[in-house]
Amino acid sequence: MQSMKIIGGLAVIVTGALLLRASHDFPDWGDPLSPANDSQTSNYFLENAYVDAKTPNVVTVVLGDYRAFDTMFETVVILTAGLAIFAVLGWTQREDIKDAAVLKAVEENPIIGVTCRLLVPVIQVFALYVLAHGHYSPGGGFQGGVMFGASFIILALGTGLGSALKRFRDTRALVVGAIGVLVYAGIGFLPMFLGDDPGRNFLDYGALKEILPVEKESMARSHAILGIETGVFITVSAVMFAVYFLLASHGRTKDSL
Amino acid sequence: MSPAVFQLASISAKFNYWIYIILMMIGLFAMIAKNNLIKKLIGMTIFQTAIILFYVSIGVKEGATIPIIEYETLKEYNSQKTGYGAKPDIEPQDYDNPLPHVLMLTAIVVGVSTLGLALAIAQRVFDQFGSLEEDEILEELTHPKPAKEPANG
């Protein structure tokens, strides 16, 4: 292992020296006129985000509208990672859930269990708020989804994995994750079949004004962003819980932690 | 290398990048030289966050605010009767660059999913070799213990 340390040290020193030399040519910190900051795309996003989608949070508009295709496949990557973890760990012999140790601990020490159970609904309502308010403040499908998944993780930590699984099984969680991607792609496909204009693209939400109670295309885009964020929310929350469950139970429905 | 690198103004404009490079090199060294697989994954996380830090930091503008359009600007835009093509009165230099934020936001969530996958594989490695230390795994691979079944599940 000593040779590995020497090779690693050499590689790190050479790479680091090259990068430090290159940092001399980087634009200054916080330079508003650097090539990245003064580019046409960024300025277009900032100037037109509200006109195009009636949403003040520019990050949400870029995520859900201008770069919606990218976001869709990021969601697919998350689902694929969940499925891959299931494939790596999930095929071992399944056993019944034995929550005895955790249940005994909860009985002896009720504070943790009760507190966790009280916290769960509050966290879930806040996660839904983060999802719905992502147009006006930091937030959106990814953040809300992670928090919603974390509420199930808290339930599993406080009251035992078995009692959390009675509410949300891992195999079902992965199916729910797939449903989230389908919601996203379904909203993307709708504009291709709507409207008199035959040239509409995949994920071009402007056409949705035919079926939504709105007058302008920009308002239809705003609602469609909420729709696809909901799809992201479903996928991320389900996969986060499935990942925790599979890693904590080692693929068996055995009590752990 | 020109002496301008060592001037104070140059340092205060660049020291953030230097710290990111140091963090990145810490992560790279851990990924190469650490013996424990979990330690290698911690190094990978540090490497990843250093790159994300670099990306976010090139979107910073001096004196700009967060990329959420201010309420006053929007109220003014909504109150005026304007035709097609009218834009709210936004100066791009007043808001941070939103593009790196979007790219890195998804990268973080994908990062935790891939970290979970790596941890799952680490658990399977532990099943098969009974250890997470690299040298013990290599020993087991080259001279397998006769008592242990060649594991296939």
Added chain:
Amino acid sequence: MILEFDLILLVFLVLTAIIALQVKDLLAASMILGVYSLLICLLWAEMGAVDVAFTEAAVGAGVSTVVMIATVFQTRRRSKD
């Protein structure tokens, strides 16, 4: 950018990264990595990337620490280096 705040955060960032890699107890290393994520979240909030900071607070300091601790409990807690 607030220079002093930035400097303190960056120094602590490097410190926590080195400590997380040097501790021999993997449970402690996971917890220190959570601290590292929280510091990075503060740094991003300071840079104006509020969405990224929010995601990091939920993902890095929350879920990834829990997932790593779950794996440490399933395997071995001590590390040789």
